[in-house]
Amino acid sequence: MxxxxxxxxxxxxxxxxxxxxxxxxxxxxxxxxxxxxxxxxxxxxxxxxxxxxxxxxxxxxxxxxxxxxxxxxxxxxxxxxxxxxxxxxxxxxxxxxxxxxxxxxxxxxxxxxxxxxxxxxxxxxxxxxxxxxxxxxxxxxxxxxxxxxxxxxxxxxxxxxxxxxxxxxxxxxxxxxxxxxxxxxxxxxxxxxxxxxxxxxxxxINAAFFDPADAAPQPLITSLPGPHFVFTGQMDYRPNEQAALWVIEKLVPKLRQRYSTALFHVVGRNPTARLMARHGLPGVQVWGEVPDVRPFLAAADVVLAPLMIARGVQNKVLEAMAMARPVVLTGDAATGIAAEDGVHWRISPPDAEAMCAMLEPLLASPDGRRRMGIAARRFVLDQHxxxxxxxxxxxxxxxxxxxxxxxx
The missing domain is CATH 3.40.50.2000 (Glycogen Phosphorylase B;)
Known part of the structure; x- marks a missing residue:
């Protein structure tokens, strides 16, 4: 060679x-x-x-x-x-x-x-x-x-x-x-x-780095009542911006009708002007670049990945799964990861009402979220x-x- x-x-x-x-x-x-x-x-x-x-x-x-x-x-x-x-x-x-x-x-x-x-x-x-x-x-x-x-x-x-x-x-x-x-x-x-x-x-995925045992939840997030939903990624990448805007404009209003203190956290470098203009709206926090994404994942009740345009395998999804978080995502975001719906994650159509209905039983069951997170991490360790x-x-x-x- x-x-x-x-x-x-x-x-x-x-x-x-x-x-x-x-x-x-x-x-x-x-x-x-x-x-x-x-x-x-x-x-x-x-x-x-x-x-x-x-x-x-x-x-x-x-x-x-x-x-x-x-x-x-x-x-x-x-x-x-x-x-x-x-x-x-x-x-x-x-x-x-x-x-x-x-x-x-x-x-x-x-x-x-x-x-x-x-x-x-x-x-x-x-x-x-x-x-x-x-x-x-x-x-x-x-x-x-x-x-x-x-x-x-x-x-x-x-x-x-x-x-x-x-x-x-x-x-x-x-x-x-x-x-x-x-x-x-x-x-x-x-x-x-x-x-x-x-x-x-x-x-x-580097599951030794993305290990929930090594990352304490972000303290400001845990000080607020929630529930907390987290989306991560490079936020000037068009599919990520599109997904985050959809959550802010379509999903967050419906979530806050059910959970008045629900918060959606957008975490990732270079948020666009359109995203920054929505920072501080009821239920919306745009964090921008952070030194370590793991505390934000650890603080999430649910990690969202509702991508409408997605190519390949989404690292953001593997990272959240490795951190033992329950993930709700669209079918496009699930491509290339052979996880089982209802066991390792939940797949929802890109419809705000349907996603809300899917989130309700997860939010009502801390034990169910914990079991899904454990199963997700085990899947990543075994397969990725x-x-x-x-x-x-x-x-x-x-x-x-x-x-x-x-x-x-």
Missing amino acids: GEILFLTHRVPFPPDRGDRIRAHHLLKALARMGPVHVGCFAESAGERAGEADLARLTASYCIAPRTKPLPLAGVEAVVAGKPVSLTAFHSRKLESWVRKCLVDYDMSAIVVFSGQMGQYVPDDFGGRVVIDLCDVDSAKFASYADAGERAWLNRREARLLTREEERLGQRADATLLISEAEAALYRAHLTNPAQVNVQVIGNG GWEAMLAPLGDLLGLGARGARDAA
């Missing part, structure tokens, strides 16, 4: 948001197999905060600044006939660094995390190529268009990304998706699915450890049983 080039669209430290968590654990698994060289992007000085950790784990790295304004990326995309997602993540600096790495080091494999980074894989590279699409980005943009959001632009992005996702599948020795549902969706978009080696590697999730990576890189063992 030679050296490995790992290309990811964000600095994979710290592992504090969904895409960075997966990239972080992929990198750690690769570093156990051999020397790893990492090319990635940072949008701000804050995103470079993980550089020292990255340096300790890698043989070399390049962090390219991502400063291109989105309108400029859009103009470049239209002129070049490419998806905006690719032009937004195009960097001459990173392109040059990749070429130099392939000359200077004995690279036996390139591992790509996120489709935007596939543009850096040279056509003439002779080693193994594994591309982790994670989920089907083109389908996300199609969903936005179907919902009437910038329909022309999002439909164009969906169409061009579909072509790029197929090109990457044809180029790669293996193309990874995060769940069987995403893999089926990806295959359905392919012209020649038999020519693409599609594999599923799900998301894991990172070691189990990443065990196939060695075989995909041509390492056989030794690679699978090392990756664990």
Whole structure:
């Protein structure tokens, strides 16, 4: 086994948001197999905060600044006939660094995390190529268009990304998706699915960190009567913003008709202006970025994940389950996690009245919530450890049983 080039669209430290968590654990698994060289992007000085950790784990790295304004990326995309997602993540600096790495080091494999980074894989590279699409980005943009959001632009992005996702599948020795549902969706978009080696590697969870025994509930929340409902995530990510606004506008008024002191807590960095405008409304608290999400999960009577648009496996759901909290979520948010409705969580349609009716028996039974939380944590421990999730990576890189063992 030679050296490995790992290309990811964000600095994979710290592992504090969904895409960075997966990239972080992929990198750690690769570093156990051999020397790893990492090319990635940072949008701000804050995103470079993980550089020292990255340096300790890698043989070399390049962090390219991502400063291109989105309108400029859009103009470049239209002129070049490419998806905006690719032009937004195009960097001459990173392109040059990749070429130099392939000359200077004995690279036996390139591992790509996120489709935007596939543009850096040279056509003439002779080693193994594994591309982790994670989920089907083109389908996300199609969903936005179907919902009437910038329909022309999002439909164009969906169409061009579909072509790029197929090109990457044809180029790669293996193309990874995060769940069987995403893999089926990806295959359905392919012209020649038999020519693409599609594999599923799900998301894991660091259950030793997300352990209710190690996190006291947030004291301000527990000082208030409640019941308390918590939603976590990167709050400038459109599906998260949409879900939180739905709870605030549709669900909270109905909850407060039944529970006059009910509080909904939105926890996560970069809440949008639309969310911040609702902070302080009856029953609504927007916390923004917090140093540790675990106390907020620990303080929740119920964790909500009512996503209307969801791709792949939701880390927020796995984290809440690992913290032994009862979770009420939509079917979209449940994708890729083979938990049992009524045992490990409750799945509700995206309807405020139906969700209220589902929440009532949970809120009426502290013992029932405790049993569901215990079952949820046990399920996560058994089914979603990172070691189990990443065990196939060695075989995909041509390492056989030794690679699978090392990756664990």
